[in-house]
Amino acid sequence: xxxxxxxxxxxxxxxxxxxxxxxxxxxxxxxxxxxxxxxxxxxxxxxxxxxxxxxxxxxxxxxxxxxxxxxxxxxxxxxxxxxxxxxxxxxxxxxxxxxxxxxxxxxxxxxxxxxxxxxxxxxxxxxxxxxxxxxxxxxxxxxxxxxxxxxxx
Numbered sequence: 001x002x003x004x005x006x007x008x009x010x011x012x013x014x015x016x017x018x019x020x021x022x023x024x025x026x027x028x029x030x031x032x033x034x035x036x037x038x039x040x041x042x043x044x045x046x047x048x049x050x051x052x053x054x055x056x057x058x059x060x061x062x063x064x065x066x067x068x069x070x071x072x073x074x075x076x077x078x079x080x081x082x083x084x085x086x087x088x089x090x091x092x093x094x095x096x097x098x099x100x101x102x103x104x105x106x107x108x109x110x111x112x113x114x115x116x117x118x119x120x121x122x123x124x125x126x127x128x129x130x131x132x133x134x135x136x137x138x139x140x141x142x143x144x145x146x147x148x149x150x151x152x153x
Contacts, residue, residue, distance in 0.1 A: 002150060003034045004098075005067035007087055009080035011039025027139050028071060031150040036063050038086075064089045069096040069149065074115060075103040090122065097122035098146050100133040 006024060010016035017039065028035045042059035060082075064070060070090040072083050079101075090097055099119065107115050123131045130145040138144055 001032065001034045002069070003036055003067045004028055005064050005070045005086065005090070006035050006037045007064075007070055007072040007083040007090075008037070008039075009073070009076070009083060011037075011043065023136070024071075024073070027136070030140065031147060033150055036067050038063060060086065061089055064095070065093060067095070069098065071098045071100065071146070074099055074101040074119065077103075077105055077107050079107075079115070079119075084119075087119065087122070095122070096131075096145075096149055098131055098133065098149075099123070100139070102133075102135055 006028065008021065008024065010021040010024075021037065021039070025035045025037055038060045041063060042056050064086050067090075070087060072087045072090075073079075074083065074087075078084075087097065087099075101114065108117070110117050113120050120128055120132075130143070133139055133144065133146075139146060141147060
């Protein structure tokens with residue numbers, strides 16, 4: 001079973017953790033993927049123990065390195081800094097990267113891409129849009145790259 005790291009900021013909000021995050025996990029699992037959601041996997045410690053932040057950061061970056069791919073939620077202006085670090089690490093490691101942004105606001109000076117051009121360096125030059133998702137329903141589209149990648153042996 002392929003693993004996908006779900007880079008997201010939703011674990012910081014009780015409401016988003018209880019409503020949005022399970023929807024993303026469920027739809028990715030429906031594609032036959034094992035979802036590594038960092039708030040579930042690595043934030044089990046109480047934030048009061050010495051060294052907690054270092055341990056969580058190290059566990060998250062290990063998971064990015066060990067996962068087969070990354071699915072990064074990029075909503076917000078700018079997108080969450082932690083998600084950006086995880087995405088940058090995945091790109092540097094050559095991991096397949098899938099980007100999700102249903103936030104319609106533009107965050108770029110570039111006409112070609114809706115976000116900073118560096119965010120798209122992990123995607124193919126041609127048909128990068130197949131790796132970029134602007135609605136929840138697109139995630140399971142057989143015409144998009146994630147479904148094709150999930151089915152590849």
